[in-house]
Amino acid sequence: MTVLDRIAISAEMAMAQSQPALLLDRVRKRYGASFALDDVSFSIAPGEVVALLGPSGAGKSTVFRCISRLATIDGGRVAVLGQDMAGMDRRALREHRRGIGLIFQQFNLIGRSTALDNTLAGRLGHAPTWRVLLRQFSADDRQLALAALDRVGLLDKAYQRADSLSGGQQQRVAIARVLAQQSRLVLADEPVASLDPAAAANVLGVLRDIARERGIAVLCSLHQTDLARRYADRIVAMRHGKLMLDQPTGTVTVPSLNAVYA
Numbered sequence: 001m002t003v004l005d006r007i008a009i010s011a012e013m014a015m016a017q018s019q020p021a022l023l024l025d026r027v028r029k030r031y032g033a034s035f036a037l038d039d040v041s042f043s044i045a046p047g048e049v050v051a052l053l054g055p056s057g058a059g060k061s062t063v064f065r066c067i068s069r070l071a072t073i074d075g076g077r078v079a080v081l082g083q084d085m086a087g088m089d090r091r092a093l094r095e096h097r098r099g100i101g102l103i104f105q106q107f108n109l110i111g112r113s114t115a116l117d118n119t120l121a122g123r124l125g126h127a128p129t130w131r132v133l134l135r136q137f138s139a140d141d142r143q144l145a146l147a148a149l150d151r152v153g154l155l156d157k158a159y160q161r162a163d164s165l166s167g168g169q170q171q172r173v174a175i176a177r178v179l180a181q182q183s184r185l186v187l188a189d190e191p192v193a194s195l196d197p198a199a200a201a202n203v204l205g206v207l208r209d210i211a212r213e214r215g216i217a218v219l220c221s222l223h224q225t226d227l228a229r230r231y232a233d234r235i236v237a238m239r240h241g242k243l244m245l246d247q248p249t250g251t252v253t254v255p256s257l258n259a260v261y262a
């Protein structure tokens with residue numbers, strides 16, 4: 001079975017799952033006396049791209065931190081791929097994090113390493129410790145990473161240093177990394193905030209396409225409502241830690257979005 005066959009099968013498995021890839025059920029997170037998240041509920045299906053909107057301080061980063069369990073919740077429930085996060089031991093948590101791909105505003109690549117090595121970093125959670133320590137990846141891992149770079153249109157840049165690439169190309173390497181990781185859920189925290197409009201559109205287009213192809217659920221925080229309307233299947237908006245809106249993108253009106261930022 002080729003690497004590409006394996007990718008296709010895992011996408012089918014993800015699509016076949018009836019459970020949401022991500023579920024937040026009445027989640028609360030408190031800092032001191034104030035709630036950063038106050039009864040927040042929403043879910044994301046496999047293959048669905050959800051834009052998370054809201055003004056600064058709305059609680060978007062806190063949502064990401066609670067899902068990756070960098071912050072512990074004070075109430076409610078978070079489940080990833082049907083698995084409840086409460087009470088996970090360290091091993092289960094490691095497994096859980098392996099299934100979640102992270103994309104950041106500042107790309108978080110190793111600048112002096114090649115695009116291929118940065119993509120291979122997505123395999124670290126899958127490789128035995130000795131391979132990680134020696135940074136010796138299997139032929140399968142390398143094939144997977146090259147296929148991922150090819151998918152984001154960067155195969156010809158595989159051996160170029162990451163810091164020699166444009167911002168948009170670096171973010172596409174970050175997408176290749178989550179593909180190599182075979183993530184089922186991708187959390188993208190302001191992934192296009194440092195890009196020009198053309199590069200931003202290109203990156204979000206690639207993210208949406210791979211989500212659909214491979215059944216990856218994507219939660220993507222954005223500042224620009226126009227990009228959310230163009231690239232997301234659904235819009236979830238927050239304000240002061242509360243959910244203001246959760247609707248298919250086509251049904252979201254401009255006034256209802258403006259009310260979130262008013």
Ligand code: ADP
Binds near residue numbers: 031
């Ligand atoms: P956003 O990402 O939408 O800008 P955040 O999730 O960063 O919002 O913040 C939501 C609220 O939680 C804000 O009022 C912020 O001040 C507060 N907050 C976030 N992290 C902490 C923290 N570590 N300690 C205290 N308050 C925090």
